[in-house]
Amino acid sequence: MFKLKPYKVETVFADCFIRYLLVSLVIFSSIFFIYSFIQIINEKDIVKGISGYYFAKTLLYLIPSIISTSLPFSIIFSVFFAVGELSLRGELNAIRVGGYSYGEISRTFLIFMIMLTGISYFLINDIAPKYNLKSREYLRTMINRVTNINLKSGSFENISSFTIYSDKIYGNEMNKVYLFENGRTHYDSDFFIKIEAEKGIYNILKEKGISITLYDGKIYHIDKEKYHILNLGKFEEYSAFMPFEITQKDYYTPPKYLKTSELKTILKNELNPKEIYKIKKEITQRRSAVVSIIIFGIISAILAFYFERDSKYFAFLSSIGIILFYYAVNIFSNIIAEKNPKFTEIVFFASPFLMAVLSSYFYIFKLRNK
Amino acid sequence: MKKISSYITKKFIFYFIAITLIISLFVTVINLFETANMMTRKGEDISLKNVLFQIPYYLHLITPLITMLSAFMTFNYFVSTNEYKAIYASGYSKTVFLYPLIALSLAIMLFSLLFADKFSAQLYRKAKNKSEKPELANLYIKKDNLILGAQKADTSGILKDVYMEDASTKIKIKTDTLRWDKKQNAWKARNGILIEESSRVKTSSFTSINIDFIPEPNIIIVSDLTDGNSYGIFELISRIIKLRNLSMKTTEETVFVYFKISLILINFIAVIIAFIFAQTDIIKNKSLSASAAMLISFIIWFGVIAAKRVADIEVIEPYMVALIPHSIFIIGSLYIIYRKKLI
Numbered sequence: 001m002f003k004l005k006p007y008k009v010e011t012v013f014a015d016c017f018i019r020y021l022l023v024s025l026v027i028f029s030s031i032f033f034i035y036s037f038i039q040i041i042n043e044k045d046i047v048k049g050i051s052g053y054y055f056a057k058t059l060l061y062l063i064p065s066i067i068s069t070s071l072p073f074s075i076i077f078s079v080f081f082a083v084g085e086l087s088l089r090g091e092l093n094a095i096r097v098g099g100y101s102y103g104e105i106s107r108t109f110l111i112f113m114i115m116l117t118g119i120s121y122f123l124i125n126d127i128a129p130k131y132n133l134k135s136r137e138y139l140r141t142m143i144n145r146v147t148n149i150n151l152k153s154g155s156f157e158n159i160s161s162f163t164i165y166s167d168k169i170y171g172n173e174m175n176k177v178y179l180f181e182n183g184r185t186h187y188d189s190d191f192f193i194k195i196e197a198e199k200g201i202y203n204i205l206k207e208k209g210i211s212i213t214l215y216d217g218k219i220y221h222i223d224k225e226k227y228h229i230l231n232l233g234k235f236e237e238y239s240a241f242m243p244f245e246i247t248q249k250d251y252y253t254p255p256k257y258l259k260t261s262e263l264k265t266i267l268k269n270e271l272n273p274k275e276i277y278k279i280k281k282e283i284t285q286r287r288s289a290v291v292s293i294i295i296f297g298i299i300s301a302i303l304a305f306y307f308e309r310d311s312k313y314f315a316f317l318s319s320i321g322i323i324l325f326y327y328a329v330n331i332f333s334n335i336i337a338e339k340n341p342k343f344t345e346i347v348f349f350a351s352p353f354l355m356a357v358l359s360s361y362f363y364i365f366k367l368r369n370k
Numbered sequence: 371m372k373k374i375s376s377y378i379t380k381k382f383i384f385y386f387i388a389i390t391l392i393i394s395l396f397v398t399v400i401n402l403f404e405t406a407n408m409m410t411r412k413g414e415d416i417s418l419k420n421v422l423f424q425i426p427y428y429l430h431l432i433t434p435l436i437t438m439l440s441a442f443m444t445f446n447y448f449v450s451t452n453e454y455k456a457i458y459a460s461g462y463s464k465t466v467f468l469y470p471l472i473a474l475s476l477a478i479m480l481f482s483l484l485f486a487d488k489f490s491a492q493l494y495r496k497a498k499n500k501s502e503k504p505e506l507a508n509l510y511i512k513k514d515n516l517i518l519g520a521q522k523a524d525t526s527g528i529l530k531d532v533y534m535e536d537a538s539t540k541i542k543i544k545t546d547t548l549r550w551d552k553k554q555n556a557w558k559a560r561n562g563i564l565i566e567e568s569s570r571v572k573t574s575s576f577t578s579i580n581i582d583f584i585p586e587p588n589i590i591i592v593s594d595l596t597d598g599n600s601y602g603i604f605e606l607i608s609r610i611i612k613l614r615n616l617s618m619k620t621t622e623e624t625v626f627v628y629f630k631i632s633l634i635l636i637n638f639i640a641v642i643i644a645f646i647f648a649q650t651d652i653i654k655n656k657s658l659s660a661s662a663a664m665l666i667s668f669i670i671w672f673g674v675i676a677a678k679r680v681a682d683i684e685v686i687e688p689y690m691v692a693l694i695p696h697s698i699f700i701i702g703s704l705y706i707i708y709r710k711k712l713i
Contacts, residue, residue, distance in 0.1 A: 034668075038675055047682040150684040155619045156510035156519075163510050163519060165617065180510070180519055182531065192533060192544055220565070222544045224531075227563040227575040324399075331406050 009095050014108035016085055020078035028070035028077075029063075036062050040139060049145035051207075054138045061135035065128040071120060072292060072326075075113075076300045076319045083304035092308060102305050102367055113297040120293045124286050125260035133257035146245040147207055159210060160245040166200070174200040177214055179240070190224040195238065209243035255282035277341045281348070288348040292326065295352045299359040306367050326351050374457065375470040381447055382474055385440040390429070393436060397428045423497035427599065430482065430490040434636035435667040437478055441471055441644030442653070442663040449653050465713055467648065471641040482634045488602035495600035506594045512617035516583060518590065520548070527552075527587035532559070536583040540567045543581065550587045557581040590616065598626035606630075621681075624688040629678040632692040636670055639699045646706050670699060 040046065040058055086092040095105055151157050153169045161183050166174035179195040197217030204210050217238065221231035255263055255278050263279050270276050303318055329351040337344045398421070405421050429436075445467065448454040457466060509523040515538040521531035527550025535542040545562030559579050566572045584590065592612055595601075601609065606627045610620045643666055652658045673695040681691045707713055 034672065038672070041675070041679045047679070050683050148683050152619070155617050156512070157619070158508045158510070163508065165510070165512065178517065180533065182521055192531075194533060194542075220542070222563060224544075224546075227544070227561065228573075230563060230565060230571075230573045232571060327403060331403055335406070 009098065009100055010104055011108045012091060012095065013082060013086060013105050014112050016082040017078050017109055018112065020081045020085075021074055024074040024077045024081075025067070025070055028073045029066050032066045032070055033059070033063075036066065043139070043143060045143045046139070048148050049142040050148055051142060054142050058135050058138040058142070061131040061138070064123060064131045065135075068120065068123045068128045068289075071116075071123075072289075072296050073319075073323060075116075075293065075296045076322055079297065079300035080304045080319050083301070083308055087308040092305075106301055109297070109301065113294050116297070117290060117294045121290045124289050129257055129259050133253065136257055140251065149204070149210065149244070151202065151210075159242040162240075162242040164212070164242070172202050174202065177217075179212070179214065192222045192224060194220045195240075197235075197238070207244070209241055211241050212239065214238045214240075255279045258282075260286060273341075277344060281337060281344050284345050284348045288352055291349070291352045292355075295355045295359070296322070296326075299355045299362075302359050302362045302367055306362055322355070326355065329354060374462065374466055378444065378448075378467055378470045379474060382440055382444045382471060385443040385447075386436060386474075386478075389436050389439050389443070393432065394425065394429060397425055397432075398422075401425065401428065420497045423493040426486070426490040427494035427497075430486045431633065432667075433478065433482055433486070434633060434640050434670070435664065437475060437637045438640035438644060438663045438667050439660060441475075441641045442647065442659040443656075444471070445644055445648035445653050446656055446659045449648065450656070463713075464645075464649070468641070468645050468713075471645070472638070475637045475641045478637045479634050482637070483603065483631075487630060487634070488604065491600055491602040491605070498597060498600060506591075509591065510618075511590055513585070513590065513615060516585075518584065523591050525587070525591055525593050526550075527591070529591075532562075534581070534584060539583065541565070541583070542567070548581070548584075554580075555586075557584050592616065592618065595622055595626075598622065598629075601626070603627055603630050621684060621688065625678060625681045625691055628681070628688050628691040629674065632674045632677070632695060633671075635692060635696050636667075636674070639670065639696065639703070640667070642700075642703045642707075646703060646710075646712065649710065649712055670695070673698070 037059060040055070083092070092105075146159070149157060149159055151164065151166065151169055151174075154165075154167060156163055156165045161181055163180040165178040167176035168174070175198070177195075177197045177200040179193075179197075181193040182190070183193070184190050195214060195217055197214035199216065200212060200214040202210050202212045214235075215237055217235055219231075219233050219235060219238065223229055258266070260283055263283055267276065267279050267283075270279065299322060300319070303322075307318065330348070333347040333350045336347045401424055402421050405417075405424075409417075448457070448467070454467075458464075505522060505524050507522055508519075509529070510519040511517070515536055516534065517537070518534045519532065520529040523529045529548040531546065532548045533542075533544050534548070542565040543559060543562055544565075545559040547560045549558050549560070550556075551558050557580065559576070559581055561577055563573060563575050564579070592609070595609070598606065601623075606623050610623045610627070613620045613623065644663070647653055647659070647662060652662050674691070677686070677691045677695050680686050681688050686694070
């Protein structure tokens, strides 16, 4: 008869598992967080537009995605370590002697895994893509702008349509300055300006640009469509403002960054076969990832119970083995899907399916008779 | 060399080779998976050559981790077999382990600097096949009396929307195109204006003229640095010299040089840290030692990467990429050695 309140022995495994799960979730999330940090900071074009605020937001919004990635790893390791601990303390033996089957020992654990799968469903389909997109937007903003300019003596620096050079820079004062501008007038006429000055000063206006004042110099203005005309003049003081380059571009949003509900809506009206394939692939991969959560829990529990007397090294190696197996089959599925798109909606379930078959085999032929 | 030093050296080399082989296997499998994944996404065929060519680069990158793991495992061996007690009983001090390991770390550093860095960069360049962009935007140079600016420049010698001036003759030219004529060994400018400034200013427009005050393309055109990992330290240094001669910015290249030096220097820090850990109970357990070695390598590596990125945005000078993290590691290690009286 099904009891709502489980016996204490039925919760021992689940309690131990949850404790390990929380710890490993923190550890794996931290590892992935640091990995993401390094990946973002290694983006080549980020340095010229980097901002602490945008950078923090980019990382912060990645947390749901990081948790959903860490979850399978954490489950596998937690199951093996929980069973290992119970076995080491002799508790598992005591429970088994008390007449409890592996199914009964794992009942609360299984209920917890079903709940975790439900949570993962929302995390993988809704929350992670939504915040992934926000993170990507902040990253794009940093990549598409040039706000981090440092003028140095004896080298050219490009700032939007300007290029500036100074023989000597000390503080915000410059000696022997050259300023070039390749611009376009309101009448769509291209022009070139060269300014040379004996001295100058500059001020960086945060996130806006550089204001510059030049003293004692000459200005050359050339209309690129009328080379026979040169405008030339001398000045005692000349001021200019060089705005930082902030490009606002519209980007294609890959399916990875859209909620499953949004993908389904797009799919209804999409005519491009390539795009249909991409969307279907993304939706299937998400479904497969959700199913894998409970499968990971079950296969790990079955293997951990079966090999409970083996060392912790074996537990560790088994965990790695399951993860490698899962990803190898996934990559293989990806290759099949790329070559035969009609299999997309089936092939990504190969990993969880094979693991489910393996679990059933171990449970029916090995663990049940143990 | 003393017999004991030779014994320790042999143990370290054994672990170094074994760990290198195991990690190579891991790197190959992970890289194969990653490449296969990326290629299928792009719809390209998997190139095994590319996978293999990238392995030396990754191995070179994680050599400090291999050194640290080997040092930890060497100490673990002596502690777990109690051989260290026999060594101390023979009258040796704790430094008997330290000196051979320092010598070995210096050898690894030298090997990395002179051979591994160049070799791995060359193969990485072949694997990536994108170290240089053929066309670059906004090329501005100043070399001796010459100032030249082009909106677009091609490494083969085609420049567009060009401004040039020769301070010695006081000639300034603005032209649509500047092209290197290989047959005549001369630059040809098309459509533009020529300004001569002596006692008075003279201007003349032209459709085609020859320019003789600009050096050959390979002297004045330097392609963009798309990936610093594709260059060895010495290649980067020669690039820096060339760029400086042209008054071009060298921050990225300089940071990369110090970053690479910084990574190589970790090999030295690795054995010092292993020596410190050898005095704790952690070293008795193999898996704990390996975990500690990996964790510490990761922290150090993270520190070096963080310093590199701070230098990239020019908050700190490039040399600080090597100076700051290693000063912290060395001072921290020396402080622990002094406080715990390890030597």
